[in-house]
Amino acid sequence: xxxxxxxxxxxxxVSKNYGAVRAVRDVSFDIPNGSFFSIxxxxxxxxxxxxxxxxxxxxxxxxDIRIKDRSVLxxxxxxxxxxxxxxxxxxxPMMNVYENIAYGLRCNRMSKAEIERRVSDVLAxxxxxxxADREIHQLSGGQKQRIAIARCMVLDPDVLLxxxxxxxxxxxxxxxxxxxxxxLQHQFNTTFIYITHDQSEALVMSDYVAIMNxxxxxxxxxxxxLYHKPKTAFVAGFVGDANRWPCRVVEAFGTTLRVxxxxxxxxxxxxxxxxxxxxxxxxxxxxxxxxxxRAERVRTDGSPERAGPLNVIPGIIDSxxxxxxxxxxxxxxxxxxxxEADVTLTGGEEDxxxxxxxxxxWPAEQTRCFAAAGSATGADPGAEPA
Amino acid sequence: MRxxxxxxxxxxxxxxxxxxxxxxxxxxxxxxxxxFLSLREKIAPRVYEYGFANYVSFAGEPIxxxxxxxxxxxxxxxxxxxxxxxxxxxxxxAKIAGRRSRGALFLLILIPLWVSDLIRAFGWILLLRETGVxxxxxxxxxxxxxxxxxxxxxxxxxxxLVYTVILFMIVPLVSTLDGxxxxxxxxxxxxxxxxxxxxxxxxxxxxxPGIVSGCIVTFMLxxxxxxxxxxxxxxxSSWFTAQIYxxxxxRYNWEAGATFGVLLLAFTSVVVWIGLKLSGQSLSxxxxxx
Numbered sequence: 001x002x003x004x005x006x007x008x009x010x011x012x013x014v015s016k017n018y019g020a021v022r023a024v025r026d027v028s029f030d031i032p033n034g035s036f037f038s039i040x041x042x043x044x045x046x047x048x049x050x051x052x053x054x055x056x057x058x059x060x061x062x063x064d065i066r067i068k069d070r071s072v073l074x075x076x077x078x079x080x081x082x083x084x085x086x087x088x089x090x091x092x093p094m095m096n097v098y099e100n101i102a103y104g105l106r107c108n109r110m111s112k113a114e115i116e117r118r119v120s121d122v123l124a125x126x127x128x129x130x131x132a133d134r135e136i137h138q139l140s141g142g143q144k145q146r147i148a149i150a151r152c153m154v155l156d157p158d159v160l161l162x163x164x165x166x167x168x169x170x171x172x173x174x175x176x177x178x179x180x181x182x183x184l185q186h187q188f189n190t191t192f193i194y195i196t197h198d199q200s201e202a203l204v205m206s207d208y209v210a211i212m213n214x215x216x217x218x219x220x221x222x223x224x225x226l227y228h229k230p231k232t233a234f235v236a237g238f239v240g241d242a243n244r245w246p247c248r249v250v251e252a253f254g255t256t257l258r259v260x261x262x263x264x265x266x267x268x269x270x271x272x273x274x275x276x277x278x279x280x281x282x283x284x285x286x287x288x289x290x291x292x293x294r295a296e297r298v299r300t301d302g303s304p305e306r307a308g309p310l311n312v313i314p315g316i317i318d319s320x321x322x323x324x325x326x327x328x329x330x331x332x333x334x335x336x337x338x339x340e341a342d343v344t345l346t347g348g349e350e351d352x353x354x355x356x357x358x359x360x361x362w363p364a365e366q367t368r369c370f371a372a373a374g375s376a377t378g379a380d381p382g383a384e385p386a
Numbered sequence: 387m388r389x390x391x392x393x394x395x396x397x398x399x400x401x402x403x404x405x406x407x408x409x410x411x412x413x414x415x416x417x418x419x420x421x422f423l424s425l426r427e428k429i430a431p432r433v434y435e436y437g438f439a440n441y442v443s444f445a446g447e448p449i450x451x452x453x454x455x456x457x458x459x460x461x462x463x464x465x466x467x468x469x470x471x472x473x474x475x476x477x478x479x480a481k482i483a484g485r486r487s488r489g490a491l492f493l494l495i496l497i498p499l500w501v502s503d504l505i506r507a508f509g510w511i512l513l514l515r516e517t518g519v520x521x522x523x524x525x526x527x528x529x530x531x532x533x534x535x536x537x538x539x540x541x542x543x544x545x546x547l548v549y550t551v552i553l554f555m556i557v558p559l560v561s562t563l564d565g566x567x568x569x570x571x572x573x574x575x576x577x578x579x580x581x582x583x584x585x586x587x588x589x590x591x592x593x594x595p596g597i598v599s600g601c602i603v604t605f606m607l608x609x610x611x612x613x614x615x616x617x618x619x620x621x622x623s624s625w626f627t628a629q630i631y632x633x634x635x636x637r638y639n640w641e642a643g644a645t646f647g648v649l650l651l652a653f654t655s656v657v658v659w660i661g662l663k664l665s666g667q668s669l670s671x672x673x674x675x676x
Contacts, residue, residue: 057572077575084576090569094591103587104577155578 007069008033008191009054009082009159014063016049023049025215026063031159031193031208036185038194038202041212042238047195050212051161054193055084067158078107083152084161088168089144091136097123097147098132104155122154125187141169145177146184153188162194166201178204199239203227211235232273233370236287243288243339247369249278257369259286263335267311269367283372292366293341295329298357312361315339317354331360417651423644440645450629450646454653457626460540461608462657464547468555468604469597471548476559476596477589481568495556503550507617510546511537514618543619550614551607555600562596563589598667602658609654626650 009031016024024046031037039047052058054065056077064071072080083104092100098119105115123129126146131139139147145165152160162181166174182205185192196202202209203223211218211226211234219231230236237244247259247267255271257278269286271278278284298314315331318338327345329352330338341360345351352358427439444450479491498506513519514536524530536542570592574584590597615625626646633643662668 055572055576057575077572078578078580082576084573086569086573088567088569090567090573092570092573092588092592094594103574103579106587107578107580107583151577 006033007031008035008067009193010064010066010069011050011054012064012066014050014053014060014065016046016053016058017061022215024053024060027212027215027217028063029210029217029220031191034189034191035207036182036192036194036205038196038206038209039212040196040199040202040209040238043197045212046215047212048163051084051163051193051195054159055082055161056080081155081158082161083155083157083159084163085148085152085165087163087165089148089165091144091148091151093136095136096132097134097136097139100136100147101151101154104151108155118154122150125153126150126184142173142177142180145169146180149181149184153184153190157190159191159193160188162192164196164198166196166198174201181205203239211238213238230272230287230368233285233287233372236272236368236370241290241340243286243290243293245286245337246372247284247286249280249282249284249369251280252278256364259284259369261286261337263337265313265334265337267367268364269311269369270365272368273370278369278371284369285372287368287370288362288366290328290340291342293339293360293362295331295341295343295352295358295360297352298359310361310363311367312359313339315358315360317352317356317358319354320345320352329358331358333360417648420644420647423640424648426641428641440641441649443642444645444649453624453629454626454649456624457609457650458653458657460544460547461605461654464544464551464608465555465601465605467544467548468552469601472552472555472559472600473593473597476556476563479556480560480563481566481571492560495553499553503611503613504617506550507546507614510542510549510618514542537618538620538622540619540622543615543623543625546614546618547608547611550611551604554603554607558596558600558603559593562593566592594665594667595671598662598665601661605658605661606654609650 007030011027011029014024014027015022027050039050041047049058053060056072056075060073064073066072067080067082072082092103095103101119101122102115105118110118119132120129123132126149128143128146128150131143131147136144136147148165149160149162166177166181169177178201181192181194185205194202194205203226206223208220209223209226210220213234219226219235221229226235226239230239236242245261247261247269249257250260250266251258252271255277257269257271259267259269261267267286295315295317313333315333318330318332321328321330322345325344327343329341329343331341333339339360343352424440425438426434426436429435475495479488479495483491511518515521516533516535516537518536520536521533525533566589570588571584574588579587610627612625612627612631615623616628619625627650630643630646630650633639633646
């Protein structure tokens with residue numbers, strides 16, 4: 001146990017250039033043994049290139065990739081103990097399920113009896129013990145998915161790469177497969193590296209998530225850290241939903257900022273992101289998550305006193321976006337400013353309705369202010385094409 | 387309702403009519419006629435007897451069935467060479483060449499088809515005869531002293547035939563390989579296969595329908611070809627189609643010619659059938675698919 005490596009995979013300053021295009025820039029990370037690690041980013045951010053370098057299909061322009069503490073830079077793809085589940089699975093249509101799974105074992109020149117034992121063993125583990133003789137086209141989408149994973153796992157890889165394998169499935173099946181993948185990872189206790197542009201997949205399944213943008217890692221952390229303590233404006237905008245407004249810093253007291261939005265609305269927020277600390281006069285961007293904004297009817301007897309520093313603005317409800325427990329209202333604030341706030345809609349008298357005057361309030365510590373930088377423009381989450 | 391169905395039936399009939407006429411008049415009837423001819427024997431002027439006498443005399447004359455066997459063997463050799471040469475070309479066009487150069491390469495492959503077989507065979511003669519380009523070049527460079535005759539050998543016939551039929555090998559191969567997902571090849575490597583394993587276990591099985599259909603077309607075309615073996619092989623070629631021509635035109639023995647024709651069709655069909663059985667394919671999965 002003391003002799004085994006503590007990291008299944010390490011990337012040290014990995015870069016990849018295609019001519020003048022820098023697809024991956026100086027990416028470094030370590031993945032501890034047996035974890036579920038996701039790389040999340042918009043399409044074209046370089047995540048597929050990074051994965052192909054780990055698998056050995058591309059050579060990095062600079063940097064080192066280590067598997068179990070051994071550099072694999074000069075190892076061809078078929079000698080790396082890294083297996084990959086392809087986006088469209090790439091099961092071999094001319095072979096049946098048994099032959100698909102046995103292919104890798106045969107490449108390792110294993111005896112026939114041993115191959116038979118291992119294939120039936122892995123089929124039992126993915127709970128499809130009776131499909132060995134089926135043809136690939138006879139399987140359902142979810143079964144194909146599991147066979148593709150079994151085909152890799154039967155080889156006992158150090159790292160399993162998954163390239164958006166849920167993309168082709170319909171919504172219901174995708175939700176079910178998320179849970180199943182997580183369980184399979186637990187069961188095999190192998191490091192999974194999961195590439196996706198779908199943040200809900202990454203957040204639900206992963207132990208650690210790396211947010212990738214324009215070839216760089218913006219932040220690596222647990223899903224909770226990324227959601228609640230984003231380090232860059234891109235992460236704050238990309239992970240989860242957020243109201244975002246451009247602003248200017250009026251006064252700074254340490255990390256507490258008094259800021260003014262474009263339309264001159266004064267708010268209190270906290271400075272986030274890396275140094276240098278923001279100074280008065282600096283331009284920035286505010287992020288407030290809808291679930292921290294409370295929307296309440298304006299009362300005639302005046303608002304009750306509240307504790308703690310709070311931002312409070314008036315508004316009128318534009319529309320109700322009903323989505324069960326995740327319902328939301330669109331509020332028109334001062335000078336047409338648009339704000340989204342989460343609400344509970346019970347279907348009773350208490351529900352907020354369009355046209356009603358409301359008061360919006362949220363704590364200052366949930367008002368994150370990031371320095372405006374040219375490159376820190378985030379993509380709209382959800383607007384990502386599959 | 388009724389009339390509409392009639393119209394639909396009529397239009398289907400009209401659409402199929404040219405095809406049916408072609409099959410019946412140009413394929414089925416001549417073959418039946420040949421079969422009929424082959425079964426009769428002239429015993430006196432205008433007196434015929436029906437039986438298998440023609441087939442018996444074919445079996446009794448070694449030179450005939452030796453020619454047939456030789457034609458089949460050389461056709462198989464040509465088919466194998468066309469596959470070995472054509473497969474890398476098809477693989478390059480379908481998988482390695484960029485999207486833009488792919489069309490141009492495919493066009494380059496097709497261009498020779500615009501020139502007739504006859505002209506292409508004469509091209510080879512210009513190159514290979516004793517006073518031809520290759521011989522003259524060798525003499526000019528001083529490598530040989532006298533002129534060399536490259537024509538009229540089996541090797542020349544094989545080369546000429548491979549050149550003539552290789553297109554029909556490449557085209558189905560390209561269309562099959564084109565449909566193969568690159569990820570499948572990468573998966574083959576990723577799961578531990580080396581280049582040879584990936585070729586043998588993944589690429590070739592995937593391309594099998596294209597390989598078999600290319601081989602069938604190539605083999606049939608080669609075994610039935612007449613111009614190339616005659617022009618490049620001369621009298622030595624002993625190609626079976628030459629025997630048929632000889633019986634029909636020179637000896638005016640239609641009965642024997644028809645027998646040979648039927649035997650050629652039956653023999654090549656048997657070879658194709660054996661090939662399909664050995665490769666585990668069927669006609670519908672190969673020729674129909676590509």
